[in-house]
Amino acid sequence: MKNLTAALALAMMTSAAAFSAASAAEVTTTKEVTTTTDNAVVEQEQATLLTTRPENAVTIKTYYEQTVYNPSDETIGEVRDVLIDDDGEISALILGVGGFLGLGEKNVAVPFDAVRRAEKDNSWYLVMNTTKEALEDAPGYKYDSDTGEWNPDND
Numbered sequence: 001m002k003n004l005t006a007a008l009a010l011a012m013m014t015s016a017a018a019f020s021a022a023s024a025a026e027v028t029t030t031k032e033v034t035t036t037t038d039n040a041v042v043e044q045e046q047a048t049l050l051t052t053r054p055e056n057a058v059t060i061k062t063y064y065e066q067t068v069y070n071p072s073d074e075t076i077g078e079v080r081d082v083l084i085d086d087d088g089e090i091s092a093l094i095l096g097v098g099g100f101l102g103l104g105e106k107n108v109a110v111p112f113d114a115v116r117r118a119e120k121d122n123s124w125y126l127v128m129n130t131t132k133e134a135l136e137d138a139p140g141y142k143y144d145s146d147t148g149e150w151n152p153d154n155d
Contacts, residue, residue, distance in 0.1 A: 058117075068095060068115060068126045076132040079115075080107055081143070081150065094143075094150055097135040108138040109150065 068077045077095035085091040090112045099105030118127045140153035
């Protein structure tokens with residue numbers, strides 16, 4: 001799971017960088033030409049590097065394993081995972097809801113844009129406009145460690 005977390009952090013930072021790259025200074029990309037052992041010529045474009053942090057970018061820790069509140073400041077869940085699509089964009093969050101001390105908890109998927117950052121007393125926290133009951137009634141998901149995917153919980 002630590003490798004998954006590191007991969008998600010890298011993907012989120014890459015996604016944030018791509019999103020805000022227009023406002024950040026970039027180092028020009030270059031092409032590297034190499035010859036393989038069978039004399040085939042391969043041209044590869046090297047990654048664009050940033051010289052400044054993208055504006056408004058946040059780390060994955062801003063979301064991952066953070067408590068989510070409703071607009072009335074009541075706890076409704078905790079972010080258990082961050083899902084990134086094939087384009088490197090964050091598409092969904094997996095929230096752990098219900099249960100007590102991790103027992104009886106259910107994992108549900110919510111769209112990434114359904115959760116927003118809010119500030120109170122100079123601290124950031126996550127808010128979602130829903131109820132704990134609505135999340136508990138939502139379809140559940142289970143993590144399959146063999147495939148590294150969240151699948152519908154049909155139990």
